[in-house]
Amino acid sequence: MLTTISKDFRWEMGHRLPDHEGACRNIHGHSYRMWVELTGEPDQTGMVLDYFVLKQLVDPLVAELDHAFLCHDTDSLMVNFLKVSDLKAVYVPFATTAEHIAAWFFERLSLLFARMKHLQELRVRIQETERTSAEVGGKL
Numbered sequence: 488m489l490t491t492i493s494k495d496f497r498w499e500m501g502h503r504l505p506d507h508e509g510a511c512r513n514i515h516g517h518s519y520r521m522w523v524e525l526t527g528e529p530d531q532t533g534m535v536l537d538y539f540v541l542k543q544l545v546d547p548l549v550a551e552l553d554h555a556f557l558c559h560d561t562d563s564l565m566v567n568f569l570k571v572s573d574l575k576a577v578y579v580p581f582a583t584t585a586e587h588i589a590a591w592f593f594e595r596l597s598l599l600f601a602r603m604k605h606l607q608e609l610r611v612r613i614q615e616t617e618r619t620s621a622e623v624g625g626k627l
Contacts, residue, residue: 489607492535493524496545498553502583505562514556514565520614521549521592524624527606536606544599548592557583585621589613593623601627 501516523545527535555575558565559582569576581587593611600606610624 488528489526490529490535491524491526491608492538492541493522494538494541494545496521496523496549498549500552500555500557502557503562503565504582504584505559505564506582517615519552519588521589522610522612522614523592523596524608524610524612525600525606526608526610527603530605536603545596548595552577557588559583585613585615585619586623588615589621589623593625597625597627603627 497518497520499516499518501514503514504511506512523541525536525541529535555577556565556569558569558576558578560566560578560580566578579587579591581591589611592613593609596611597609600609606627608624609627610622612620612622614620
């Protein structure tokens with residue numbers, strides 16, 4: 488019987504949207520929350536995936552972002568500042584919206600979970616503020 492499990496992860500991260508016409512153009516940060524949902528057939532132990540294994544796979548990706556500045560690699564103002572400041576930064580080829588962050592995690596996690604043939608679907612939801620989130624999902 489297909490079963491869905493989920494686990495949430497949290498981190499603190501700064502970013503900005505340089506092409507935004509509102510306040511998000513400024514440097515700011517969020518307390519991010521991410522839910523990773525996996526759908527598949529439980530194995531002989533009754534688990535879709537051991538939560539400990541899920542945590543081991545996802546935690547390194549979250550640690551990469553925790554207390555970092557997520558920077559669109561075309562944002563020359565921030566790239567130049569961050570390169571000389573020796574501050575923790577992660578450079579990505581997309582605008583750092585919740586939608587793109589969810590898609591980025593989906594792509595990275597899909598590579599990890601696709602090897603597990605009993606898993607069929609993955610959903611990633613990124614909560615950026617208390618009232619806003621973006622979700623990406625699909626087949627593995």
